[in-house]
Amino acid sequence: MLQHIRIVLVQTFHPGNIGAAARAMKTMGLTELVLVNPRSYPDVEATRLSAGANDVLDNARIVSSLDAAVIDCVQVVGASARLRSLPLPHYDEPDDMALDVIQNAQTAPVALVFGRERSGLTNDEIRCCTHQVSIPANADYGILNLSQAVQILAYEVHRAWRKSADNDFAYQRPLEAIPPSREQFLHFQAHLGELMQKSGFLTQPHARTEEQLQALFARAQPSRKELSLLRGLLSAFESYLPKQ
Structure with a gap:
């Protein structure tokens, strides 16, 4: 099920954020990374900040458009810090999003999409999504680093998967x-x-x-x-x- 969950990063500016996102993914059992027009990749900074998640980076796909990254997905959730005027279904809480993602990922690919570090996703890119999700944060300072946002949503997905009936997860006892x-x-x-x-x-x-x-x-x-x-x-x- 987790193999059907795709992380898509759109036009990432800092290659280190790609590596840190790969690390966040691997800690939560996610392996499929798609990069849409990254500014610099491959890059030694991405490898350095992946902290051993080299396999996620090595298997990452690079595509030229968001549409190409999600064309086969049955659900595409765009992470957005602010609400748009587009009438897309919106998840106010990431855990609600994760429950639906896990359900849909049982049979087909789904994608979690993250935009640029400074400006996020454009309205045209939001139109490629089926849903939006926001991460509740301090109203006076709700700024999250890209890899932090990936980590939070990846954790919620992994948590929903752990609580589902169809998984073989078990903590490894030392x-x-x-x-x-x-x-x-x-x-x-x-x-x-x-x-x-x-x-x-x-x-x-x-x-x-x-x-x-x-x-x-x-x-x-x-x-x-x-x-x-x-x-x-x-x-x-x-x-x-x-x-x-």
Whole structure:
């Protein structure tokens, strides 16, 4: 579905903005970038500011008109900071836009179109769009950098996709956050109980001290790595106990 969502940049003046937009796209799983008459591209500044999103830049298409960039799209959403007199459907909130985009992208290409850094999209270019969207911002200073605008709308699209039923998204859990198995936790509890007995910490067999400590570690939910560290700590303490 995300592969059907196209980012179109019209006559971008600063090549660094192209690279930064590519970076914003890649962080949100978008890969299709189309450039309409960029002032300078390819450019080392675009590569530098892409911060590793070189594959998005390498696969970018360059076309001579906005119409050529979106001719096959079933929905074309123009990002505009100000309302125009053209009677296009307008999204006041990007999340509403994203829901429709995700729905349409299930079967056909859709495009999010961004205009020039200084002047945005012309009225003729707006006429190539089926919808408009604005990003709510401070009324006294609503100026967004081009790549920031791309990031916001790309995030909303990715968020809508994550919440849809037809996706395989899952946060990658770091290794240090993997919980221990039941067997590993039981080994730790046995090791802890043995050390408490050997050290003389447990002197009253009916005080439920061991049970309470086991409950404490269960509530703490240590990761597999953390439990291994605790086992190492117990072994270090154990080495200082008198040999029996």
